[in-house]
Amino acid sequence: MVQAYIEIHMEITTDVYLGDSREKLKLLPGNSVDLVITSPPYADQRKKTYGGIHSDKYVEWFLPVSEQLLRILKPAGTFILNIKEKVVEGERSTYVMELIIEMRKQGWLWTEEFIWHKKNCYPGKWPNRFRDAWERLLQFNKNRKFNMYQDEVMVPMGDWANSRLRNLSDTDKIRDNSKVGSGFGKNISNWLDRDKAYPTNVLYLATECNNKNHSAAFPEELPEWFIKLFTREYDTVLDPFMGSGTTLIVANRMKRNSIGIDIIPEYCESVKKQLKTVDKIIKHLWKIKEQAAKEAKNDIDERCRLLRERDKKPGAVVVDLSKNQRRLIHSNEKEKCPSRRGVEPSILMTLKTKR
Numbered sequence: 144m145v146q147a148y149i150e151i152h153m154e155i156t157t158d159v160y161l162g163d164s165r166e167k168l169k170l171l172p173g174n175s176v177d178l179v180i181t182s183p184p185y186a187d188q189r190k191k192t193y194g195g196i197h198s199d200k201y202v203e204w205f206l207p208v209s210e211q212l213l214r215i216l217k218p219a220g221t222f223i224l225n226i227k228e229k230v231v232e233g234e235r236s237t238y239v240m241e242l243i244i245e246m247r248k249q250g251w252l253w254t255e256e257f258i259w260h261k262k263n264c265y266p267g268k269w270p271n272r273f274r275d276a277w278e279r280l281l282q283f284n285k286n287r288k289f290n291m292y293q294d295e296v297m298v299p300m301g302d303w304a305n306s307r308l309r310n311l312s313d314t315d316k317i318r319d320n321s322k323v324g325s326g327f328g329k330n331i332s333n334w335l336d337r338d339k340a341y342p343t344n345v346l347y348l349a350t351e352c353n354n355k356n357h358s359a360a361f362p363e364e365l366p367e368w369f370i371k372l373f374t375r376e377y378d379t380v381l382d383p384f385m386g387s388g389t390t391l392i393v394a395n396r397m398k399r400n401s402i403g404i405d406i407i408p409e410y411c412e413s414v415k416k417q418l419k420t421v422d423k424i425i426k427h428l429w430k431i432k433e434q435a436a437k438e439a440k441n442d443i444d445e446r447c448r449l450l451r452e453r454d455k456k457p458g459a460v461v462v463d464l465s466k467n468q469r470r471l472i473h474s475n476e477k478e479k480c481p482s483r484r485g486v487e488p489s490i491l492m493t494l495k496t497k498r
Contacts, residue, residue: 157395157401159388159391159411159415160402161405165207174215176215176217176220176380177219177221178378179215179216179221180222180225181390183205183208183383186236198236202238213250220289221290224280225365227239251285252283252284252287255282257346258280258346259279259348260277260345260347261277263350264350280369292372295372296341296342299339300337346365346368349362361389362389367397380402381402381403385403386410388403388414391418
């Protein structure tokens, strides 16, 4: 198990680029990324960190980025954009909706909209509104057919199934079409004997509370959920506004290649340090694996030697083999013990002295 973990992670790459995403993205080859997930600076926010982009200029600022992402993303890939409009002079800004329209003109398909419900949102009150407790996660694709592994994000059925599925009516056992003529329908009996169901498009996740030296770090569960849903192991994940590097750290842990870009040198250095720590752990595990393999080989050689001695002097050798050791000897019988070919499996049972 350790060996498999190490061998996989030794092939995973994580690249960090310092600079403006609008320029650095041009360095990446076309059709090379499976998933883009990012949270760019919102309009007129994070001014101390990124300088701030006015809402009137936001679409113009972001379109060169989305143009490059359209080129880089694979045909079956997905782009997840975490963004939220702000309030300007008492009303919501429209720059997010304007951005969606312009991205569609670029060739993007606006496929879905997920909602991130912040479970630990602080209470608050304003004269004409309540505190925001959610953010958008917009899904864009290049084609209508894209990679999506829905079974990877299934959730437990919940307690409702115990009562709802206990006594089914005749209607529950057939397809019950909508009474409003929408064309939709359901068959409740299809969910009998199932312990999991597909989730909704609302994600209930707490915000990041730990200090990551970033003003808007999102929780690890957020990129993890989308990485599960839209990628497989060895796929490539890109975050063009990397920040504290949450997406890259999670992607590395989940055995995905990853690319991160940020304009702040401190963030790039911080992410590299975190990744170096992961590399140290991997190298340490690699040494453990090598030592374990060496010890296992020596043990197998010794056991085979004892079996050969038994052939020469039946009953003279006492060997107490554990279950795992018997399995190792059996699997290595042809390579390590040529003299045991054709011998009945019983020879690998615990040997006892015959007197």
